Amino acid sequence: MNKLNLIAVLVITGILTATAQKSNAIQKVYDKYENEDNVFALSLSKNLEDALDTDFEWGDELKNVEGDITKMSTLIVSKSGESPKMLYSMKKMIKNLGYSTLDVPDEDSNSDDEKTYLFTRGSKGKYSEIHLLVIDDDGSGVLVSMFGDFTVRDAT
Numbered sequence: 001m002n003k004l005n006l007i008a009v010l011v012i013t014g015i016l017t018a019t020a021q022k023s024n025a026i027q028k029v030y031d032k033y034e035n036e037d038n039v040f041a042l043s044l045s046k047n048l049e050d051a052l053d054t055d056f057e058w059g060d061e062l063k064n065v066e067g068d069i070t071k072m073s074t075l076i077v078s079k080s081g082e083s084p085k086m087l088y089s090m091k092k093m094i095k096n097l098g099y100s101t102l103d104v105p106d107e108d109s110n111s112d113d114e115k116t117y118l119f120t121r122g123s124k125g126k127y128s129e130i131h132l133l134v135i136d137d138d139g140s141g142v143l144v145s146m147f148g149d150f151t152v153r154d155a156t
Helices: 003-023 027-033 083-094
Strands: 040-058 061-077 098-103 116-124 128-135 141-154
Touching: 027 061, 027 083, 040 098, 061 083, 083 116, 083 128, 083 141
Parallel strands: none
Antiparallel strands: 040 061, 061 141, 098 116, 116 128, 128 141
């Protein structure tokens, strides 16, 4: 194998490895927190074609999401002395892994009972990962992750 072919193979291998690591980045969050005492972890790996097809309100707009789910994972964090710190550390870790943050419209701007964060992988209405982190003011919270092929568009 000449040097040019060897370099091409190394570059392609590097790109594929980087892509695989990037697409599996959220797993680092699950690996870090799933064995904590006050955390319940659940993961479902099943190809559910057309599992999503629903309309939802996004602020003043009506949106539609549809798509196939290939995997779902959840971390449920029970209230404890360390849980608020853990949840905000989880939020920071997800941001640092390169996920896009979408602003969730506030249903009730006077309510401080919970904070909701939405992280995605994808753009322009096409997403391969959607992660919803809800942090309750009592220190509990939940992270729900969906993997697959999702399309979000105006429902009108």
